[in-house]
Amino acid sequence: MRLTxxxxxxxxxxxxxxxxxxxxxxxxxxxxxxxxxxGWHGGEVPGVxxxxxxxxxxEVVARTTLHTDPDFDRKLGRPVQLFGLTEFVDxxxxxKTLFEEICMAGLQAGRASVFGPVSLLPNQxxxxxxxxxxxxGFVDSGWNPAYYPDAYAxxxxxxxxxxxxxxxxxxQDDPRSVHEVFPFEGxxxxxxxxxxxxxxxxxxxxxxxxxxxxxxxxxxxxYTEISAEQLARQTDGLAYLIDESxxxxxxxxxxxxxxVLCIPDISDFVRKTxxxxxxxxxxxxxxSRSRYRREAILVIKGTVPGEQGHGxxxxxxxxxxxxxxxxxxxxxxxxxxxxxxPASAAQYRAMGGRPLHGYAFYEKEI
Numbered sequence: 001m002r003l004t005x006x007x008x009x010x011x012x013x014x015x016x017x018x019x020x021x022x023x024x025x026x027x028x029x030x031x032x033x034x035x036x037x038x039g040w041h042g043g044e045v046p047g048v049x050x051x052x053x054x055x056x057x058x059e060v061v062a063r064t065t066l067h068t069d070p071d072f073d074r075k076l077g078r079p080v081q082l083f084g085l086t087e088f089v090d091x092x093x094x095x096k097t098l099f100e101e102i103c104m105a106g107l108q109a110g111r112a113s114v115f116g117p118v119s120l121l122p123n124q125x126x127x128x129x130x131x132x133x134x135x136x137g138f139v140d141s142g143w144n145p146a147y148y149p150d151a152y153a154x155x156x157x158x159x160x161x162x163x164x165x166x167x168x169x170x171x172q173d174d175p176r177s178v179h180e181v182f183p184f185e186g187x188x189x190x191x192x193x194x195x196x197x198x199x200x201x202x203x204x205x206x207x208x209x210x211x212x213x214x215x216x217x218x219x220x221x222x223y224t225e226i227s228a229e230q231l232a233r234q235t236d237g238l239a240y241l242i243d244e245s246x247x248x249x250x251x252x253x254x255x256x257x258x259x260v261l262c263i264p265d266i267s268d269f270v271r272k273t274x275x276x277x278x279x280x281x282x283x284x285x286x287x288s289r290s291r292y293r294r295e296a297i298l299v300i301k302g303t304v305p306g307e308q309g310h311g312x313x314x315x316x317x318x319x320x321x322x323x324x325x326x327x328x329x330x331x332x333x334x335x336x337x338x339x340x341x342p343a344s345a346a347q348y349r350a351m352g353g354r355p356l357h358g359y360a361f362y363e364k365e366i
Contacts, residue, residue: 001061001094003101006050012041015050018060019087020274028136028143030267031275032085032119040065045120053088053098062088062098064117066105071224072121081106081366083116084126087144088151095151103366115160115363122161122222122361124230127336128152130159131358138267138333140299141165141357149360157362161222163336166345168353171321172330181350182318184311192257194319197247206231209249212256216302220338222361241266241289245323246296248316258303258312260320265295265333295331296324301344317347 006015016034023029040048045067053062064086073079083102088095099114106114118126127142130149137143149159174181198205210231217223241263249259266285269292273281303312324332332351336359337344348354 001053001055001097003051003053003062003064003098003105006041006052011052012038012050014060015041015052015063016275018052018063021060022087022089023145026143027271028134030137030139030141030143030271032125033270034274034276035278037085040120048120050085051101053094053101055094061091061094062086064098064102065119066102067120068109068111069121069224072115075221075224076115078112079110080363081109081111081114082118082120083114084119086117088148090145090147090151092154095155099152099155099157099364103364106366111366113363113365115361118361121224123217123220123224123226127163127359127361129165129357130162130360132165132356135167135356136267137357138265138297139263139270140297140335141333142359143357152362155364157364159360160363161338161361163338163359164345164355165336165357165359166334166348166353167331167356168333168348168351169331171324171332171351172328174352178318178322178325181321182314182347184315184318191253193251195249195251197242197244197261199242199244202242205247205249208256209259209261212249212259212302212304213300215304216258219305220341241285243293243296243327245327246320248319248323250312250316252307256304257307258301258316260298260301260313260316262296262298262320262324262332264289264292265297265331266292267297268292293328295333296329298332298334300335301347313347317350321351 006012016037019029019031041050048065048067051064051066052060055061065084067082069082088098102114116126117128125140128148129142129144133146207228210226210228214225243264246262250257269285301313333356334348
């Protein structure tokens with residue numbers, strides 16, 4: 001078996017179809033959008049290469065991507081071979097071959113280690129769940145069978161940035177008021193102003209959010225600054241999906257201070273379409289989006305360094321919970337939070353939440 005690049009239309013079709021074949025249309029698995037993968041294959045992001053591992057009969061037994069990122073190299077202080085969208089059958093020979101091939105690619109490129117799975121960076125998507133395998137995944141997060149973390153460990157990988165995703169359910173049944181859940185001394189007054197998302201003005205709001213995002217996360221070990229182009233790719237199509245009441249940010253004396261971004265959870269729709277959000281399916285989602293107003297995903301939140309410690313996330317959490325309840329949402333899931341960042345998880349604990357999945361990335365020195 002050899003890891004070979006995706007070159008033909010058949011190769012690309014096999015790459016896209018492999019997770020469904022591997023997981024047997026498991027409702028816990030939420031596929032990556034096909035349009036995103038096609039874009040990478042088409043050179044939308046230079047240097048990203050899709051690969052397949054086939055057995056002697058030509059059947060796909062694993063897939064992955066290979067790429068590098070100079071900003072991530074600088075963050076970790078060493079040249080790293082990145083890999084992502086990594087799926088594989090439960091077979092020791094397959095996983096040994098797959099990871100040996102990934103490591104060989106890194107060695108040939110002069111890398112010090114291999115790191116993943118990331119799509120394309122840890123602050124975008126990727127990762128492996130290490131517990132909670134009975135609970136479904138969701139958009140911007142992941143799900144995998146229980147044998148995945150064992151396969152990484154048995155092939156010499158070490159877990160990096162151990163984290164947890166979170167779930168807060170029964171939001172409508174909580175008898176507490178939002179002020180009881182999130183007490184905040186003071187309120188929206190004077191220089192402090194609350195803003196909501198706007199479909200019409202989202203293009204104008206994205207640069208504001210990007211500035212806060214980069215400033216808020218700069219100190220985290222895995223985070224690399226997101227460019228305007230990267231943010232545009234990640235939020236492509238967000239305008240037609242967004243619930244304006246779930247994108248909130250604060251300004252203080254006119255300057256951005258803190259933000260939170262939630263989206264309706266369309267994971268079930270993505271699963272049913274096998275990740276194929278083509279024009280027809282996007283239209284179907286648009287006309288049926290009212291069906292996806294029971295569950296939401298908190299994608300990201302942050303406070304700029306100069307405004308941390310004032311309780312602004314508590315205030316935003318209060319307003320978010322109020323809007324979730326008013327909008328009929330009963331469940332909130334959160335993308336991964338590092339275990340070294342308990343302050344970020346405090347919001348979910350206050351809402352009666354609990355960890356959903358253990359989460360980690362994996363690295364191996366080569």
